[in-house]
Amino acid sequence: MKNRYFFIIIVLFFFFFIVLFKGLKNPNVYIPELQKEKNLSRFEASDFYSNKKTSSLDILNDNNFYLINIWASWCLPCREEHDYLIKLKEQNLVKLIGINYKDNFKNAKKFLNEMGNPYSKILKDKNGTVSIQLGAYGVPETFIIDKNKKIIKKIIGPIDKKIYNEILLIIK
């Protein structure tokens, strides 16, 4: 009887040890990655240039792939990925929508003048609430929207060559 208890406890014991051992390897930083496709929530924002209030329904009205990119002039990785955004625009397979995050208008315009403007439309997100509507938490973040208005891919961090190729595969 006692031996049975002992055996059960030893088994539990090793189970705990192995789990905690494996747990050591996991990073404890949380990154909210996209688990599966989900619908794009409706959001409203002011237009970057005209300051007119626009709704996502009005912008995403074509039967197209869309790419929503959250950027800011003060964000260094955004500069790194900007060339890929220009390339994507030139492919003409996807419409790019930019969301200028917590930025100063003059600095943002300067950024676009310097690096080029890949966006067919730009919206302003002065206080960060629009990005949260999308499910982002920082810059840069990019969302790929398909023809059914679903978010099929979420990229956290700058777009690099590998991700660029993945995007191409999706939108072709």
Next chain:
Amino acid sequence: MIFNYIGNYSLIISVIISLTIFFLSISNLQKINIKKKINLNKLNFFQFFFVLVSFFSLVVLFVLSEFSNITVFNNSHTTKPLFYKISGTWGNHEGSLLLWLLILTLSLFIYFLSSKSRPIKERLLTLIFQEVIIIGFLIFIIKTSNPFNQIFPIPKEGLGLNPILQDPILAIHPPVLYLGYVSTSIIFSSSLASLVQGNVNNLWAKHIKKWIFASWIFLTIGILLGSIWAYYELGWGGFWFWDPVENISLMPWLSLTALLHCILVLEKRSLLSSWTIILSISTFTLSVCGTFLVRSGILNSVHTFANDPERGLFILIFLFILVFLSLVIYFLFEKNLKTNNNKFNLLTKESSILINNWFIMYFLSVILIGTIYPIFLEVLSDQKISVGPPFFNKLLIPFLIPFLIFMSIGPNLNWIKNKIFENKIQLIIFFILNLILSFFIIKIFGRITLTFTILLAASFYLFFITFKDLIKKDYKNISQAISHFGFSLLILSILMNSILSKEIIANLKVGEEIKFMESTIKFKKVENSSRSNFKSLVGFFEINNKDDKKFLFKPEIRIYNQPQVITSEADIKTNFFKDKFFVINLVKGENYFNIRYQEKPLMIWIWLSTILIAIGGSVSFFKRYEK
């Protein structure tokens, strides 16, 4: 510098002494040689002494800002005030481990001196088990967390100037806390030794009781200090967040509290011996487990030390060796425990302590499971969830109600048998009184939930009963009366505080004012000034009561430049009825400030009642025994 070497070599000397004690004790077990027994006292002293020298060397290195030492470089700065240079010694991973070791060796030294009434073999076995722990820690420190590693070229300035860590309460919080849960190592070692020798009886209980009380008192005060610091420094008026690191300090405390009650049963009635041993093992295990969880980077918390999975692995292995050994020893020698076939009557003190343990173990399991479940879920199914205050509140509060009621009735019962239900009339009167009180409370507050109402009623019940016990002047049970009254006051204060606290959060520009309940808060002005290492922004706020009494609050924002940190220093006005808590914050890019004002009733009673609980324990510790 020379102290680096002194520190390092002292540790190595300690290892040698520890090994000597270990092997000497083992050889002494076989044959009793009285001369060698006296030497053990000296060896214990020197083991402690050299760890002390090592610790002291580290302190000196910090005080002298000797940046050739990596630990000092990472955690200190020339402009730190002297007090914080000293406390910086234990405010980092390596230094705090050295503190662990210091208390481990100190405890052993004191133990061996004070245990002369115990059989020699039990004392030797305790030495052996304790040495396993000490040697384990020594190896851990020397191999992975050596505080005396050096760096060349010698940096001119250190990195460690986080202003949040420069606080008097935070400085003494670790030593007090460690005195609490590191000393449970002796309880652990002594329990295993006593088990092996078949000495788990009332005499051993009487002997180990002092250790249990001492650890418990320090642990209580240690946790209290942590909460006080969080309240005054972290800025939002909270004092308990169910943060993993907080939970980790609470778990050994719960286990120790259960053990404390058990040991009384063992002493008075020679019952519950096997459960007592299990609790002793679990208390120290929880302490080491806590050390693992905090230092390995496995948990996400505001309080964790630097993450280092390699160190985490070492502690994990060490922890499991300890647990495995104690399990093996328990199962091998469990037959030595004399089972007492005395009757366990229902309405007795022993039964109520059994019930107390039952509930405490439940509380402990809630906190343990809540804290480590996310780790298990992530490893097993790659999903991340969070377990926070709502979980703990939902599972703990409903069970608190019967716990409080049992706590009201239990201590009034007698040992062995309760012929007459004493004080029946008083208990009924208090019960009726509570119904009246609760009725009035519902009328006034209306909106509090039924659970809270019943909880409040139960708390008041305990409060009245323990108050009655306190003024009864029964000196035999005075320590119990004080601690239990303190506990009832604690629960009551926390409850009332959480029900009655009010706050307002708003954005205000200078000159604006806002209404709060029946007062007005006026933002009068902001004063800028420059201090030694920070820029200070003080907001002047005037609050007018309805009686037209004016209160001036001056919360401050500090902008440090090395490192770039912005802190908020709250202005807190305390009196016995409530705390008034005012904080301001900068809002990026705006010309208004974010202000937060809270009125928190009975706040100071939360601290005072905890101190009262510890005082009750101290009274028991210092009590001379009746013949």
Next chain:
Amino acid sequence: MKIIKFLPIIFLYFSLFSSFSNEKNSQLENKIFKNLRCIICQGQSIYDSQSDFAESMKLVVKQKLDSGMSEEEIYIFFKDQYGEWISYDPEFNTKTYFLWGLPVLIFLLGGAIILRKLAVLKN
């Protein structure tokens, strides 16, 4: 007679409390803030955190409350966007049966052990 002794305590009790204001909405707001985690902070709720992201999240919560969403709906929204991790209140689903159930099981187990001990020894 003894009850009269306690009447002054009851009155003192009442005098401690001032009247309430109708701050229902801001209390609900704070309750929600305390329940949501700040992603970029180490173990803080958005109530406790002063970070940019926490401030934005607080604004979103306020907007949603103003637009009429209930507390539950707001939690669902955030969990949808950021995963279950963002809420401090774990759900009761297949992933968390053990989380919620194990402590209660332990409680029942402890009760059973005690009852057995009492029953056995009473004989």
